[in-house]
Amino acid sequence: MHRPALSILFLLALFIGVTLGGPKCNYCNKSIKGNYLTADSKSYHKNCYRDHVQPRCAQCNDLIEGQYNLLDEKMYHPTCYINHIVPRCDICNGPLQGTYLTDYWGNLFHDHHASELPECNTCGRWICEELTGGGFELGDGRFLCGICNETEVSGDFLLESSIAYVRRLLESNGVNNLPPDIPITLVDQRQLKELASYYSDAMHGFTDHNMQTRNGRVVSRDSHIYILSHMPLTMFRAVLAHELMHVYLFERGLDLRSDIREGFCNLGSAMVYKDTPSEYAKFRLLNLEKSQDPDYGIGYRKMTGELNRKGWSYLLETLGSIR
């Protein structure tokens, strides 16, 4: 919620009198005959007052009579104030008086729009022609704005290039020896909820692990990654990094407490966001940093602290002993 700088409506007080050679004009210092004006208990010739003393609107430069708005010691006609000085709503273009909302992207708008328009699930913009060039209802409870839709991942092409990029990024910090050819399937939110035994709104993917044992010994491990479809490329890559971190833990037989596990995997997402020079990546990283989810948010901050103290290689060595 934001409030514009305080502006109060004032009334210019003028008194008109008639004299037969009484007071002196406070502007030209000559005596006044006939009609004169009094303002601030000083007297003026009508013309002296109008041409030299009467305040002018800081917007249109015309004389101010009667009501005016004062802002930063400047005076405005009430209509000039509303039409030119008050900020405009980025959605309906109407003047924003009183309280209004802003989003991360610098848009200002009337608060009633927030309850009338759907919010984009990935960038938090309110979906409309003016802010996002429209958008889509994905049919599984999610909304995607026109801006996020431009890079959405729903097919193989971006998926393949993303796998190579994310693997390289993880390896650069020592998260390596991931098995080749891990199957990745794009799913909608309904399918994701069915796959995961536990579901949180902070989840955008799920990794199914299978382990085959013979005589009590593990003979093979398999992971299958599921990721929400239609996410913008940057977020898709961040979720892929998160899921590959799960594979890393599984391959090493590390069964961590949920906050340590999800916090650790989110370090992979953060790696992608920090490697991507865009405002969107910054926004998603901020989302991780502010999340109140006990695992994905609080766990992430706990593991960020561990990483900052230890660095990547020592963190990876000591994962199993973090409490």
Ligand SMILES: [Zn+2]
């Ligand atoms: Zn005068």
Ligand SMILES: [Zn+2]
């Ligand atoms: Zn004006």
Ligand SMILES: [Zn+2]
């Ligand atoms: Zn509006």
Ligand SMILES: [Zn+2]
């Ligand atoms: Zn969006």
Ligand SMILES: [Zn+2]
């Ligand atoms: Zn996870």
